[in-house]
Amino acid sequence: MKKGVTTLKMLAQHLNLSVSTVSRALNDHPDINENTKTKVKQLAKSMNYTPNIFAKGFRKHKSNIIGVIVPNITHYFTATIVRGILEQASIQGYRVIISESDNDVIKQNEMLHTMIQFGVDGILASLTKMTRDIDNILPIVDTLPLILFDKVSDKIPCTQITINDEEAAFNAVEHLINIGKKRIAIIKEREFSYTSEKRYAGYLRALKEHNIEIDEKIILSVDDISLMQGKRMANILLSIKKRPDAIFAITDTAAIGVIQTLNKFNIEIPEEIAVVGFSNSKHSTIIEPKLTTVNQPGNAIGKTAIKYLINEIENDNEADLIMKKTVEIKTELIVRASTFKAS
Amino acid sequence: MKKGVTTLKMLAQHLNLSVSTVSRALNDHPDINENTKTKVKQLAKSMNYTPNIFAKGFRKHKSNIIGVIVPNITHYFTATIVRGILEQASIQGYRVIISESDNDVIKQNEMLHTMIQFGVDGILASLTKMTRDIDNILPIVDTLPLILFDKVSDKIPCTQITINDEEAAFNAVEHLINIGKKRIAIIKEREFSYTSEKRYAGYLRALKEHNIEIDEKIILSVDDISLMQGKRMANILLSIKKRPDAIFAITDTAAIGVIQTLNKFNIEIPEEIAVVGFSNSKHSTIIEPKLTTVNQPGNAIGKTAIKYLINEIENDNEADLIMKKTVEIKTELIVRASTFKAS
DNA sequence: CTGAAAGCGCTTACAG
DNA sequence: CTGAAAGCGCTTACAG
Numbered sequence: 001m002k003k004g005v006t007t008l009k010m011l012a013q014h015l016n017l018s019v020s021t022v023s024r025a026l027n028d029h030p031d032i033n034e035n036t037k038t039k040v041k042q043l044a045k046s047m048n049y050t051p052n053i054f055a056k057g058f059r060k061h062k063s064n065i066i067g068v069i070v071p072n073i074t075h076y077f078t079a080t081i082v083r084g085i086l087e088q089a090s091i092q093g094y095r096v097i098i099s100e101s102d103n104d105v106i107k108q109n110e111m112l113h114t115m116i117q118f119g120v121d122g123i124l125a126s127l128t129k130m131t132r133d134i135d136n137i138l139p140i141v142d143t144l145p146l147i148l149f150d151k152v153s154d155k156i157p158c159t160q161i162t163i164n165d166e167e168a169a170f171n172a173v174e175h176l177i178n179i180g181k182k183r184i185a186i187i188k189e190r191e192f193s194y195t196s197e198k199r200y201a202g203y204l205r206a207l208k209e210h211n212i213e214i215d216e217k218i219i220l221s222v223d224d225i226s227l228m229q230g231k232r233m234a235n236i237l238l239s240i241k242k243r244p245d246a247i248f249a250i251t252d253t254a255a256i257g258v259i260q261t262l263n264k265f266n267i268e269i270p271e272e273i274a275v276v277g278f279s280n281s282k283h284s285t286i287i288e289p290k291l292t293t294v295n296q297p298g299n300a301i302g303k304t305a306i307k308y309l310i311n312e313i314e315n316d317n318e319a320d321l322i323m324k325k326t327v328e329i330k331t332e333l334i335v336r337a338s339t340f341k342a343s
Numbered sequence: 344m345k346k347g348v349t350t351l352k353m354l355a356q357h358l359n360l361s362v363s364t365v366s367r368a369l370n371d372h373p374d375i376n377e378n379t380k381t382k383v384k385q386l387a388k389s390m391n392y393t394p395n396i397f398a399k400g401f402r403k404h405k406s407n408i409i410g411v412i413v414p415n416i417t418h419y420f421t422a423t424i425v426r427g428i429l430e431q432a433s434i435q436g437y438r439v440i441i442s443e444s445d446n447d448v449i450k451q452n453e454m455l456h457t458m459i460q461f462g463v464d465g466i467l468a469s470l471t472k473m474t475r476d477i478d479n480i481l482p483i484v485d486t487l488p489l490i491l492f493d494k495v496s497d498k499i500p501c502t503q504i505t506i507n508d509e510e511a512a513f514n515a516v517e518h519l520i521n522i523g524k525k526r527i528a529i530i531k532e533r534e535f536s537y538t539s540e541k542r543y544a545g546y547l548r549a550l551k552e553h554n555i556e557i558d559e560k561i562i563l564s565v566d567d568i569s570l571m572q573g574k575r576m577a578n579i580l581l582s583i584k585k586r587p588d589a590i591f592a593i594t595d596t597a598a599i600g601v602i603q604t605l606n607k608f609n610i611e612i613p614e615e616i617a618v619v620g621f622s623n624s625k626h627s628t629i630i631e632p633k634l635t636t637v638n639q640p641g642n643a644i645g646k647t648a649i650k651y652l653i654n655e656i657e658n659d660n661e662a663d664l665i666m667k668k669t670v671e672i673k674t675e676l677i678v679r680a681s682t683f684k685a686s
Numbered sequence: 687c688t689g690a691a692a693g694c695g696c697t698t699a700c701a702g
Numbered sequence: 703c704t705g706a707a708a709g710c711g712c713t714t715a716c717a718g
Contacts, residue, residue: 007695018705023697033703050460054401055695059710063397065440073426079417086416086443095440095461097408100429117393118438256629263631286599286629288606350711361689366713376687398711402694 006049014043026051057119065095066309067115069125071103071151076281077298078126081150084302085124092310094121103128109136116143122313124305126150130192145312149305152194157324159312161305164328165195168294169202169250171333172276175292176246177210179339181274185218185244187233187254189225196225199250199278218244225250230257238265245273246339252277252284252293259287259338274339289337301329349392357386369394400462408438409652410458412468414446414494419624420641421469424493427645428467435653437464446471452479459486465656467648469493473535488655492648495537500667502655504648507671508538511637512545512593514676515619518635519589520553522682524617528561528587530576530597532568539568542593542621561587568593573600581608588616589682595620599630602681606631617682632680644672 008026012019017036025032025040026049043049057063068085070078082098089096097120101108105128115123122145127137134155140146141158152160176184186203189196207214217240222229230249234257237244249255255277262269269275269289277284280295304327351369355362360379368375368383369392386392400406411428413421425441432439440463444451448471458466465488470480477498483489484501495503519527529546532539550557560583565572573592577600580587592598598620605612612618612632620627620636627634647670 008697009695019696020698020706021704023695024704027697031703036703052401052695053460053462054397054406055710056697058395058397058401058694058712059696059698061710073416073429074419074422076417076419079422082441083416083443086441090442090457097438097440098425098429099433100426114433117396119396283626283629286626288631352711362712363690363714364688366711367688370713374687379687395711398694399713401696401710402712402714404694 005052006044006047007052008049011040011043011047011049014047015039063119063121064093065097065118065120066306066313067111067118067120067123068096068098069101069108069111069115069123070098071101071126071128073098073100077279077296078150080298081126081302081305084299085306086302087299088303088306092306094306094310101128103130105130105133105136112137112140116140120144122146122309124149124309127153127194129189145309147305147309147312149301150195152326154194154326159308159324160326161301161308162195162326162328163296163301163331165198166202166205167328168278168331168333169199169248170206171202172278172292172294173203173206173248174210175333175335176248176274176276176339177206177212179270179274181246182212183215183218183242183244184212184246184248185220185237187220187222187225187230187247187249187258189250190221190223196250203248217242222254225254227253227257227260230254231261232257234258234261238262238267243273246270246275247273248276250278252279252281252291255291255293255338256283256287259289259291263288270337270339276339280334284334284336292336292339293334294331295334296331297329304329348395349387349390350395351392354383354386354390354392357390358382406462406464407436408440408461408463409649409656410454410461410463410466411439411441412444412451412454412458412466413441414444414469414471416441416443420622420639421493423641424469424645424648427642428649429645430642431646431649435649437649437653444471446473448473448476448479455480455483459483463487465489465652467492467652470496470537472532488652490648490652490655492644493538495669497537497669502651502667503669504644504651505538505669505671506639506644506674508541509545509548510671511621511674511676512542512591513549514545515621515635515637516546516549516591517553518676518678519591519617519619519682520549520555522613522617524589525555526558526561526585526587527555527589527591528563528580530563530565530568530573530590530592530601532593533564533566539593546591560585565597568597570596570600570603573597574604575600577601577604581605581610586616589613589618590616591619593621595622595624595627595634595636598634598636598681599626602630602632602634613680613682619682623677627677627679635679635682636677637674638677639674640672647672 008019008022012022022040025037099111108128124147147159149161152162188200220233247258255275258275277291277293280293284291284293351362351365355365365383368380442454451471467490490502492504495505531543563576590601598618601618620634623636623638627636
């Protein structure tokens with residue numbers, strides 16, 4: 001017991017009241033006399049009373065803690081989501097415990113279970129890249145409120161918060177078409193990646209709607225979408241007979257690798273080849289030419305996700321009324337020098 | 344009560360034992376018969392028993408939660424520290440709640456108090472930039488274990504984990520001297536910044552030890568050490584009659600602003616002016632020429648910080664024996680094209 | 687080696 | 703409007 005911590009009992013003794021009354025007064029119970037309330041509250045303040053959250057949580061089976069699992073917290077975009085979560089959580093009186101799955105399915109499962117055991121009121125998760133294996137997550141949905149964000153999976157029946165990946169990619173590719181590009185390559189992930197597939201779909205739709213032929217030779221897939229792979233793919237695209245006149249990389253990191261390679265070969269960007277990325281990472285303004293990219297509002301994603309989660313937590317009696325929905329947060333294309341043509 | 348959660352009582356009933364015995368068996372109390380222990384443990388496993396952490400924490404006045412406060416979690420370096428903290432915490436069986444102070448002293452104080460009220464076992468904090476006002480933090484040191492990391496303050500009597508800022512800056516500047524630079528400018532923060540002051544001290548010592556004259560005209564201070572300010576300072580340095588032949592920016596961000604400006608004026612880097620940063624941020628390899636910079640091992644800082652904290656938490660009876668110390672984590676200079684000269 | 691009992695600090699039906 | 707009492711799930715002196 002930490003020295004000098006005030007308890008309900010102590011307040012009760014000082015005022016010659018029962019613990020029950022003091023508790024109710026502090027919680028603004030309607031039964032209690034207004035006079036008593038103010039007296040109790042005054043004393044509580046002067047004695048620096050703060051409720052013991054553990055006793056409270058224990059009693060009410062509620063921890064006011066939310067668990068958050070992300071693959072990699074050092075990604076800027078992820079960090080902005082986390083920031084949004086923290087801000088909103090604090091406003092609504094919740095604490096947040098965070099874990100990193102490191103894109104490891106085993107770790108992710110462990111974390112989900114430790115969090116549940118730990119008594120979190122709900123979980124917010126961004127899944128590992130290769131989440132084929134849903135079996136471990138499915139039972140959780142019945143146990144406590146779970147909401148997915150960013151890296152989601154429509155195979156899990158719960159609310160999902162993402163960006164409008166398909167539409168964003170569509171807009172990005174359409175922008176390339178609008179500036180006169182006719183042969184647009186894409187660098188995407190090989191498979192199993194929800195976001196990659198969505199962005200690829202947007203790419204295909206844009207080409208189709210503009211009657212541009214789809215050419216498998218300039219649709220490149222990589223295992224991990226890194227800067228190195230961006231460079232490798234750029235080299236491949238440069239070696240093709242009919243070179244592309246634009247490259248859409250589904251990640252800024254890869255796009256930057258592309259730009260570095262094009263720079264190396266003194267290829268004019270955007271005149272010869274335009275480049276578009278995805279994320280609006282900080283790097284996108286460091287590279288020259290600056291990168292046209294899709295801005296993802298991480299803060300809004302985080303805030304939205306936790307709002308929905310807290311809503312589910314606080315209305316779980318009417319659980320069946322809560323619609324599991326997919327919320328898409330709007331993105332915007334940020335046009336910079338890697339595509340902008342004065343002409 | 345969540346459906347079907349197993350409690351000690353249920354285990355006891357199944358085995359015709361008392362709750363006390365079951366509790367002790369599960370906690371490997373020496374008094375208990377080995378046979379009983381294995382029986383209890385088996386049943387616990389098969390019934391999927393997990394202790395109610397809130398009851399436990401409530402009972403033992405221990406939450407196994409650690410509070411972490413950082414100014415800005417979206418900074419890559421901060422995120423790597425947080426990652427180190429999370430990893431080590433999980434190994435040692437602690438959960439971590441995180442808050443962002445947003446470099447706001449008021450918020451920081453609020454957070455410290457919410458965390459204490461929330462029952463964390465200890466706090467790990469990286470202070471706001473301008474922490475003149477220590478009065479609010481001092482009393483906390485007596486209340487519960489507190490350890491500072493990265494942005495620390497030697498005015499607070501507690502263990503502090505930092506990098507060897509002074510020495511790192513010394514090495515960086517000495518490197519510039521070694522490659523033949525004789526007129527080395529520095530871009531630092533105006534004041535009140537612990538790290539900035541340390542790095543500045545390293546700069547001064549390097550010049551002194553190499554008998555290089557210190558010239559106030561090329562010692563520039565800014566309010567916020569941003570990319571924009573880096574650009575502004577580079578412009579100022581270029582306008583000086585006796586231009587510097589090297590620029591040491593105490594932050595990568597500022598150094599990148601410097602490089603962008605030098606590039607704009609087609610100044611040869613490093614021949615005319617060499618540039619050194621500090622942080623080994625991701626950007627430092629995106630910019631051309633790539634930036635020579637000081638690598639700060641965030642992971643090691645995080646791990647060290649939480650190890651010391653848990654040590655203090657778990658030995659608080661011998662509190663007086665615990666030495667409050669300052670631990671300096673070693674950094675290394677990473678030499679890249681912004682200073683490297685073949686000659 | 688095992689059990690009965692008290693208690694951690696709070697909330698909440700139940701009584702009056 | 704207020705109080706006495708039970709109970710949340712666990713641990714731990716105290717007894718035997």
